[in-house]
Amino acid sequence: MIRDITLGQYYPAKSVIHRMDPRVKIIGTFIYIVSLFIVNNLIGYLLAALFLVFAISLSKVPVKFMLKGMKSIAVLLLFATVFNIFLTPGEIIWSWWKLSISKEGLLTASQMAVRLAFLVIGSSIMTLTTTPNNLTDAIESVLKPLKVIKVPVHEIAMMMSIALRFIPILLEETDKIMKAQLARGADFESGNIFKRAKNMVPILVPLFISAFRRANDLSMAMEARCYRGGDGRTKMKPLKYQKADALAYLVLVAYLAGCILLRIFGQYVI
Amino acid sequence: MSLILDHVNYTYDTSTSMSHDALRDINLNIKDGEFIGLIGHTGSGKSTLVQTMNGLLKPTGGNIYYDGADINDSDYDRRALRGKVGLVFQYPEHQLFEETVFKDVCFGPKNLGLTEKEINLRSFDALEKVHLEHEYFYQSPFDLSGGQKRRVAIAGVLAMKPKVLILDEPTAGLDPKGRDEILGLISKIHEETNMTVILVSHSMEDVANYVDRIIVMNKGEVFMDGTPKEVFTHPDELEKIGLAVPEVTYIVRELKERGLNVDTTVTTLQEAKETILKALEGR
Numbered sequence: 001m002i003r004d005i006t007l008g009q010y011y012p013a014k015s016v017i018h019r020m021d022p023r024v025k026i027i028g029t030f031i032y033i034v035s036l037f038i039v040n041n042l043i044g045y046l047l048a049a050l051f052l053v054f055a056i057s058l059s060k061v062p063v064k065f066m067l068k069g070m071k072s073i074a075v076l077l078l079f080a081t082v083f084n085i086f087l088t089p090g091e092i093i094w095s096w097w098k099l100s101i102s103k104e105g106l107l108t109a110s111q112m113a114v115r116l117a118f119l120v121i122g123s124s125i126m127t128l129t130t131t132p133n134n135l136t137d138a139i140e141s142v143l144k145p146l147k148v149i150k151v152p153v154h155e156i157a158m159m160m161s162i163a164l165r166f167i168p169i170l171l172e173e174t175d176k177i178m179k180a181q182l183a184r185g186a187d188f189e190s191g192n193i194f195k196r197a198k199n200m201v202p203i204l205v206p207l208f209i210s211a212f213r214r215a216n217d218l219s220m221a222m223e224a225r226c227y228r229g230g231d232g233r234t235k236m237k238p239l240k241y242q243k244a245d246a247l248a249y250l251v252l253v254a255y256l257a258g259c260i261l262l263r264i265f266g267q268y269v270i
Numbered sequence: 271m272s273l274i275l276d277h278v279n280y281t282y283d284t285s286t287s288m289s290h291d292a293l294r295d296i297n298l299n300i301k302d303g304e305f306i307g308l309i310g311h312t313g314s315g316k317s318t319l320v321q322t323m324n325g326l327l328k329p330t331g332g333n334i335y336y337d338g339a340d341i342n343d344s345d346y347d348r349r350a351l352r353g354k355v356g357l358v359f360q361y362p363e364h365q366l367f368e369e370t371v372f373k374d375v376c377f378g379p380k381n382l383g384l385t386e387k388e389i390n391l392r393s394f395d396a397l398e399k400v401h402l403e404h405e406y407f408y409q410s411p412f413d414l415s416g417g418q419k420r421r422v423a424i425a426g427v428l429a430m431k432p433k434v435l436i437l438d439e440p441t442a443g444l445d446p447k448g449r450d451e452i453l454g455l456i457s458k459i460h461e462e463t464n465m466t467v468i469l470v471s472h473s474m475e476d477v478a479n480y481v482d483r484i485i486v487m488n489k490g491e492v493f494m495d496g497t498p499k500e501v502f503t504h505p506d507e508l509e510k511i512g513l514a515v516p517e518v519t520y521i522v523r524e525l526k527e528r529g530l531n532v533d534t535t536v537t538t539l540q541e542a543k544e545t546i547l548k549a550l551e552g553r
Contacts, residue, residue: 176359176364177364177365179321179326179359180359180362180364180365181365181377182326182352183324183326183352183356183357183358183359183427184352184365184377184378184381184426184427184430185349185352185353185378185381185382185430186377186381187349187381201367202365202367202377205367206364206365206366206367209364209412210364
């Protein structure tokens with residue numbers, strides 16, 4: 001039941017995108033997000049959509065998995081769209097009672113909906129094709145320049161990888177505790193919101209206790225193996241760029257350039 | 271009444287690339303008052319099987335009947351079923367949450383909607399049954415030792431007075447003394463209340479002394495089903511699936527090979543002693 005959450009879940013497959021250096025994927029995702037806010041006309045959005053379809057087909061991850069991520073932002077998307085449609089002032093094209101729809105409202109609402117959807121799908125390509133470990137390695141590597149201004153990059157990356165590592169464990173634990181309490185006749189489905197919140201206590205208390213116990217065990221185990229932070233620490237599998245990664249960067253730069261050009265010269269094309 | 275499993279299948283993660291069958295065509299008839307050992311290697315589907323028995327997991331195929339009613343019917347009261355088919359999970363002490371031991375044991379019966387008096391009576395009775403000393407009743411369950419915590423957790427299920435008691439690896443992580451204590455307790459509870467007991471384990475040694483029927487699972491299927499004596503006459507098959515027969519069975523078989531006329535079907539230490547003494551006398 002609880003395992004259905006896919007946020008940040010890796011989908012194992014053999015594809016060009018899976019093999020790509022994780023740094024390329026992080027920077028690529030960043031470029032894609034930036035590009036979504038650069039484009040401002042139809043052709044620009046078409047280009048972004050095309051790029052997304054291209055990346056999805058390369059990744060060999062079923063589209064169903066990509067769309068799963070959309071579920072989590074469905075409510076947000078709906079709210080934002082509705083408010084934008086009705087509350088943006090401008091040239092009114094339809095009105096009834098106190099509600100009115102303006103041309104500008106429709107435009108911003110649809111732009112924003114498309115941007116949000118592309119953003120979520122785009123970043124889920126990264127998380128679906130990269131193992132959490134690779135991802136944090138890449139974050140550490142990408143953020144390395146910040147060390148100059150004393151940002152504890154290694155520690156941040158370590159915390160992230162530990163947190164990511166424990167998400168499935170804690171989910172499984174929650175599942176187990178929930179089942180154990182269900183077996184003792186617990187009821188998580190009926191009653192009003194206060195009663196339901198109170199009914200969560202038999203899950204939350206054991207869950208917190210187990211999380212603290214695990215944290216304690218882990219810190220002991222790390223200390224037993226002489227962990228002392230990132231200074232002078234080398235990697236077993238250092239990240240190395242391949243030829244394909246250079247090509248990927250090239251494609252990304254070309255795409256970004258395309259988006260910028262379309263923004264500047266877009267009005268002449270249409 | 272009895273628990274009947276009819277062609278039960280269970281597949282995890284259906285329709286994804288990670289899908290795999292945990293149970294394949296399980297047919298079992300569990301009668302009242304039986305003491306059953308459910309044995310299998312890690313990943314053989316034991317835990318999945320017991321979770322289907324009280325409706326926590328819905329089989330992806332087949333039916334399960336309790337008292338003649340299909341427990342997965344849409345109008346079947348599965349919450350009431352969980353009071354009748356009590357399931358003690360692996361490492362049950364991880365589910366404790368209340369401020370005091372007694373309150374925690376009350377959680378189960380309280381969920382059954384009983385009267386205050388009945389809840390207290392049952393909880394007290396259950397804690398007595400697991401031999402927890404009175405001084406611990408009003409302490410925090412988190413201050414107890416591992417073995418004590420486990421007994422409290424078992425009492426939490428016993429307090430619901432189930433007709434069928436299922437224990438998933440109740441001895442996991444306990445020392446030999448704690449293990450014998452728990453198994454002795456369970457066996458005594460079975461004798462006193464004539465409750466149906468299903469003991470899940472991966473160790474033949476654990477169950478051989480207590481149960482009167484053994485179900486061996488392998489790769490999601492029932493591999494063997496019979497009395498301990500029947501099952502232990504096939505040590506080679508059992509070893510092939512990563513299980514072993516009790517040590518004493520190996521010893522008597524070895525003795526037989528060396529020419530001592532012993533009964534090789536013995537499964538407990540006591541029986542082994544008797545047959546060896548008899549064989550020595552007869553020489």
